Amino acid sequence: MTAKWEKTEANVGVLEVEVASERFASALDAAFKKVVKTVTIPGFRKGKVPRKIFEAKFGIEALYQDAVDILLPQAYQEAVEESGIEPVDQPSVDVVQLETGKPFVFKATVTVKPEVQLGEYKGLEIQDKSFEVTDETISEEIEQVLKSHAQIEVVEDGEVQNGDTVSIDFRGTVDGEAFEGGEAENFQLEIGSGTFIGGFEDQLIGMKPGEERDIEVTFPSDYHVKSLQGAVATFHVKLHDIKRKVLRELNDEFVQEISDFETVEEYRNDLKARLEERAKQDHERYIEDEVVTKATENATIDLPKVMVDHEIDHQINSFAQQLQMQQIPFDAYLEFTGTTMDELRDQFREAAEKSVRVALVLEAITSAENVDVTDEEVDAELQKVADSSGLDLDRVRQLMSVRDPNLSSFRNDLRNRKTIQLLVENSKLA
Missing domain, CATH: 3.30.70.1050 (Trigger factor ribosome-binding domain)
Structure with missing residues (x-):
């Protein structure tokens, strides 16, 4: 042949x-x-x-x-x-x-x-960014913890405030005509969540249980239902009840309920250590993202459309699986958002192009720098997976080989990580 x-x-x-x-x-x-x-x-x-x-x-x-x-x-x-x-x-x-x-x-x-013409990828100057853990950072984290353990109380005599959850009936009209999806009974809405169109939730503030009110809002020009884009709508709203979160007090008793610590001081010290470790990881990811982005921008690639289309297919499939996990059928999502498949593909196109470019550039740098992974490095990474999952090494290898024969994808991921680390080690922080 x-x-x-x-x-x-x-x-x-x-x-x-x-x-x-x-x-x-x-x-x-x-x-x-x-x-x-x-x-x-x-x-x-x-x-x-x-x-x-x-x-x-x-x-x-x-x-x-x-x-x-x-x-x-x-x-x-x-x-x-x-x-x-x-x-x-x-x-x-x-x-x-x-x-x-x-x-x-x-x-x-x-x-x-495509062929990749690499530009500068060593000695890249990265603008550093602070990920310092401050007292304010710790306080904000504690506030989130307190909110997650807040007690819910019904407000018998009071007005709607930002952060309250209200039960409402509403009926919307445009030019006196009702429209699909504009009506509901006993709808649970958190004020300030941004669930409804801008201005709707703000106009509920101050209402009392049993009160009725007309609210006027304007749909955004890019609203997912084309017939409502830019339309002025009037909603007749009836407020049934108000539920409000009451935060617990941060004291030793509360700390003992939610953790293995005895005192607030012990809890704060542990929280600070965890936040500092997270900040360290966030900083490392930031530097990695920056060097990869700069190296990709410095490269020249004539990207085939078909590669981008394949990546869009992959990302849409992943998105559909996420929707399925939330028990939302993919077709129902498209119908609800008023989005066509072509429009959805366009929404994913920029991210897909970036993903393909990054993959090609990393592959080219890996080849140029002769980056490879040894069997010992593969075993070490598999051992980390085994340690974190509680399984033995052979079982982890067996399970991963089902979807990744010869562990080729796993090896490629390790190779990319080594290449990114090479870029980081050869970069300069400004």
Whole structure:
């Protein structure tokens, strides 16, 4: 077999492949063995029709398509390996020669992984950012803890305040006409959560249980329901009740209830240590993100559209799985938000382009710097997984191999992490 690769565009080329006539003849034999099982000719049992009788009745050409289906995928893969190209999409194939006794010839138009022209990636100057844990940081964290353990009380005699949860009936109209989704009873709404259109929640502040009020709001120009974009709506609202969070007091008793510590001081010291560790990790991630972003911006890549489209597919599939975990059908999400699939794909496009660019640049730097991972490094990382999960090392390896045979993806992740660490070690903080 011979293969010739010729680039026709930036990331597209034609792979011309010639397969020896003997291999095509073998493919025809295999095609006949497959087809003859389904052929019925009077005087012969199914599957026992002689080759000459079959060809006399149907012609050798009747076997061509099955022979091509058998031979082409293998021949194409061999040609790809021989040519050293890296396809990123299924090829478009044209058969050039298909004749008994002659070589089988085809041309495959292939989109390949783009070449990356690396720019500066060592010695990058990164603007440092403070992740210091202050007394204010600790106080804010404690406030969140207190809020998460707050007691809920019904406000019998009082007015709606920011942060309250209210139960309301509402009915919305635009130009006196009701619209879909604009009506509900006993709806639970947290004031200040931003759940409703801007201005709606603010106008509930000051209402008392049993009170009714008309509220006027303007839908944003980019609202997900096109018919309501920019429309002025009036909502008639009736307030049923008010629930308010009452924060607990931070004292030793409270600390003993929510933790293994005895005193507020012990709890604060532990919280500070945990926040400082988190801040350290956040700082490390910030530096990593910055060096990768700068290295990517300094590189030149002619990005194939198909690679971006594949990444969009991947991200949308992940998004759909997240919705499913929240028991929200994907189709229902599109309908509720008034979003078409094309619009959703456009929303993911920028992130997908960045993701593909980053992956290509990291791969190019990894190759340029000869970064690799050893079996010992792989075992060490697997051991970390085992330690954190409570499983033994062999079981972790077995479970990961189900989805990642030979741990190739796992190795690639480690390789990328080493490459990013190389960038960080060679960067400068300003």
